[in-house]
Amino acid sequence: MAEVPIIRICSLGLSALLAAGLAGSPALASRGDSAAALNRFVEARLAESSDQSQVAAAIYAQSLKEQPDNALLAGKAYVSAIETGDVELAVKAVRVLQLRGQAEPEMPLLLFASAFAQRDWNGAELAAVELEALKNFAFLEPFLAAWLETARGGDGIAILSRARSDATARYYLEEHLILNSLAHRREKEALALLGAVVERNEPRMAPVRMIAARHLWARNEPEAAKDILKTRSTAPEQRLYQQIETGQKKGVAQKVSASTGLAFLFQRLSSDLASQQADFLSQLLALASAHVAGNSDYARLMLGRSYARAEKHDRAVAEFSRIGSESPYFLVGLSSGIASLVADGNYKQAIARLDSVMDRDPDSPELHILKGQTLQAQGDHAAAAGAFASAVRLGERLNRSDLVMANYWLALGGAQEQAGIWPEGLESLRRANELQPNSPTILNYLGYAQLERRVNKAEAVAAIKQAHELRSTSPAITDSLGWAYFITGDHERAVTYLETALEGQPQDPTINEHLGDAYWTVGRIYEARYAWKSAKLFAEDEDAQRLASKIDLGLRPDLVSP
Incomplete structure (x- = not known):
């Protein structure tokens, strides 16, 4: 699979300026603005600075009603609306900016989504023309036109062929040929294309495999659906496969429609733009997707992820919580929601949420793993080890694969090691290595945990050497190997490997x-103190104290790194 193409987003855009606060002074408003309007503007800015985004959006919405031709207000309202998920306000703001000739390249995408959701085909067509005129997202024209034609009852396949003339568009063509064939109930054509997708087994195409399998399940073709999922490479694919095998259709089986295809276009762009650190545009497209897709679990997942990237964790949790327990994406949504709660320091709420789910499904090893990870984040490694031990027990009872069980044992061994439950932790790590003997992650942990305790040095060094042979580009593993040489007295070689590791992770x-x-x-000596000072910038607690002592006194036996 080719690399994700770079989408042109570098124009000096209004959204970027406003998001940076460079256009946000009341002094830029027209001189005819009333004192009351200016006061509201200040109120909105204060609300934004206090992270009260909903309050700010409401103030901008009211102000825009009163001053519908104020481009500054429209710009602020637009950014605020995207950040709070208010599509109606965002569309109103874009209309104002269009009239003032200040529309940005991405804005017609929102207008297209809004019109499409309302079945306003003419409005959607006009938005597509505006998008093409603004250049940056013009490569999307064949896909928008194809899904619009499909929604109107026509055939979008011929229109998709126009994507072949643009390198960026070609990157997205295969998946839309598949989805459009399914939308037109031409399953044989879709399956012919899906064969290559299944064989390549790329993580990027997992959502396409999911959509196709859910469609075929809805069309009462369970064997074809399971064949698409045969690799079961991701957790949602594993769950969907099990649901099809057990005959579960509610909340699982879903036919592909024009809305599915358009929503997936926006979802894919949202993900790709996020990888380019274009978080605002990513959030806009995730919002557009959810607006088009309606009550779609995958759309909720993508929108929640966009909020999480923007550190709007309360909104992220709300979206993740809307993914029903019957959905193949339920566990992913639950895990993502817990991660957002943990990121906000809401450990009690996270554990309470998990406990409520586990009350309904106490025998799910995945839930015990998730609880263990949450307890680890809270710093309760002993309790985490208990949760991971339950996951191991349940996983073995359910005959989970060696790969899955190796990860369970690794989680248990890691928690035991951090809790000081030793040598039980060592035995757990060895068991993980037995199940997955060529895992660089497991080998590195197995070796480093023993090095820290200065035990079984030969076994530890051998494990780390093997990990480095398997993944020599990893700074963490290269550091482990360098430290192994240090512990065993080969100090010059240790310096060589540690310098290489530092090049990969200088902070x-x-x-x-x-x-x-x-x-x-x-x-x-001079370079040693410089390195310790660099380490101290990011170290905490006991590590910071030890580094401070080394900087002052030099290296003594009691100050050597663990």
């Missing part, structure tokens, strides 16, 4: 401290 406190210790030992 990592552990690598900097290890390198500082190695430098001091080989007589490079």
Whole structure:
């Protein structure tokens, strides 16, 4: 699969300016603005600065009603509306900016989504023309036209062929040929294309496999659906496969429609733009997708993820919570929601949410894994080990694959090691390695945990060497190997590997401290203190205290890094 194409988003856009606060001064408003309007503007800015985005959006909406030709207000209302998920306000703001000749390249996409959701085909067509005129997203024209034609009852396949003339559009063509064939109930054509997708087994195409399998299940073709999912490479695919095998259709089986296809176009763009750190545009497209798709679990998941990236965790949790328990994406949504709660420090709420789900499904090892991860984030490693032990027990009872069980044992061993439950932790890590003997992650953890305790040095070094052979580009594993050489007395070789690790992760406190210790030992005193000072910038608690002592006193046996 080719790399994700870079989408042109570099124009000096209104949304970027406003999001940065460069166009947000009341002094830029027209001189005819009333004092009351200016006061409301200030109120909105204050609400934004206090992270009260909903309040700010409401103020901008009211102000825009009173001053419908104020481009500054429209710009602020537009950004605020996208951030709070208010499509109606965003559309109104875009209309104002269009009249003032200040529309940005992405704005017609929102107008297209709004018109499409209202079955205003002429309005959608006009938005597509405006999009093409603004250039940056013009490559989407064949896809928008194809899904619009499909919604009107026509055939969009011929229109999709226009995408072949543009390199960026070609990157998205295969998936839309598949989805459009399914929307037109031409399953044989779709399956011919899906064969290559299934064989390539790319993570990027997992959502396409999911959509196709759910469609075929809705069309009463369970064997064809399961064949698409045969690799079961992702957790949603595994869950969907099980649901089809057990005959569950409610909340699972879904036929592909024009709305499905258009929503997926926006979802895909949202994901790709997020990978380019274009978070505002990513959020806009996720919102457009949810607006078109209606009550779609995958649309909720993507919108929730966009809010989480923007650190709007309350909104993210709300979206993730809307994914029903029957959905193949339920566990992913639950996990994402828990991650947002943890990111906000709401550990009690996260655990309460998990407990409520586990009350209904106490025998799910995945839920016990998720609870263990949450407890680890809270710092309760002993309790986490208990949760992971339950996951191991249930996973073995349910005959989970060796790969899954290796990850369960790794989680258990890691929690036990952090809780000081040793040598039980070592036995768990060894069991993970037995089940998955060529995993660089497992080998590195197995070796490093023993190095920290200065036990079984030969076994530890051998495990880390094997991990490095399998993944030599990993800074973490390269650091482990360098530290292994340090512990075993090969200090010059340790410096070589630790310097290489630092090139990959120059701000990592552990690598900097290890390198500082190695430098001091080989007589490079100035460089040692520089490395320790760099480590101290990001270190915490006991690590920071140890580094401060080394900077002052130099390396003593009791100050060597663990």
